[in-house]
Amino acid sequence: MDVIISKDRKENTLLDDVIALSGIDISACLQCKKCSNGCPVNKMTKSSPSEVIRRLQLGLSGSVLNSDLVWMCASCETCYSRCPMKINMAMVMDALRIISVKKNSLKKKSHVSIFNKSFLRTVRIFGRTYDLGMIAMYKVRTSSYLQDTEKFPMMLKKGKIALLPSFKADRSYVKRIFKNIPKKKVSLNE
Ligand code: SF4
Numbered sequence: 787m788d789v790i791i792s793k794d795r796k797e798n799t800l801l802d803d804v805i806a807l808s809g810i811d812i813s814a815c816l817q818c819k820k821c822s823n824g825c826p827v828n829k830m831t832k833s834s835p836s837e838v839i840r841r842l843q844l845g846l847s848g849s850v851l852n853s854d855l856v857w858m859c860a861s862c863e864t865c866y867s868r869c870p871m872k873i874n875m876a877m878v879m880d881a882l883r884i885i886s887v888k889k890n891s892l893k894k895k896s897h898v899s900i901f902n903k904s905f906l907r908t909v910r911i912f913g914r915t916y917d918l919g920m921i922a923m924y925k926v927r928t929s930s931y932l933q934d935t936e937k938f939p940m941m942l943k944k945g946k947i948a949l950l951p952s953f954k955a956d957r958s959y960v961k962r963i964f965k966n967i968p969k970k971k972v973s974l975n976e
């Protein structure tokens with residue numbers, strides 16, 4: 787990774803935004819890489835958690851917002867439990883997702899944001915996940931009608947996917963949860 791640090795370097799606004807949104811003191815990172823060594827998705831992503839933190843510190847905003855880890859992080863908090871400085875990467879990733887969406891820097895081809903929205907919509911409607919509904923919403927929104935359709939019969943046969951949603955969940959309770967989510971105002975440095 788080539789890093790050029792000039793005296794004229796602009797204020798590191800992305801770092802400021804992440805700190806403001808997450809409340810995490812990223813400057814405390816020691817680059818010990820304990821987070822990266824324990825991260826379950828690290829092998830599948832191009833960037834590791836410690837790299838994302840380092841890039842944030844160096845003001846490499848573009849590479850941070852385009853990092854695949856931002857959207858593949860499973861929020862499992864393994865990194866947090868291993869970090870000697872108690873840096874909660876899951877909260878840092880949450881902040882980066884909010885900023886990505888707000889700045890529209892999310893790569894269209896990734897469709898991760900559409901997937902997340904489709905998932906939450908089904909939870910909101912049915913009180914729990916409904917895979918088939920979520921897949922249908924995702925496919926309509928991304929026009930990926932034929933993608934992975936060959937897997938559907940096998941998933942159905944093995945009982946991995948249900949044709950109808952479950953109506954066992956307390957939908958009014960889940961609705962109240964969604965209603966009570968505080969609307970966080972995000973004003974970002976541009
Ligand atoms: S474990 Fe904590 S201190 Fe170590 S590299 Fe990761 S974030 Fe930094």
Ligand code: SF4
Pocket residue numbers: 821824825826827828835858859860861862863864865866875876879
């Ligand atoms: S919270 Fe995200 S970054 Fe941290 S270990 Fe889990 S998947 Fe990796």
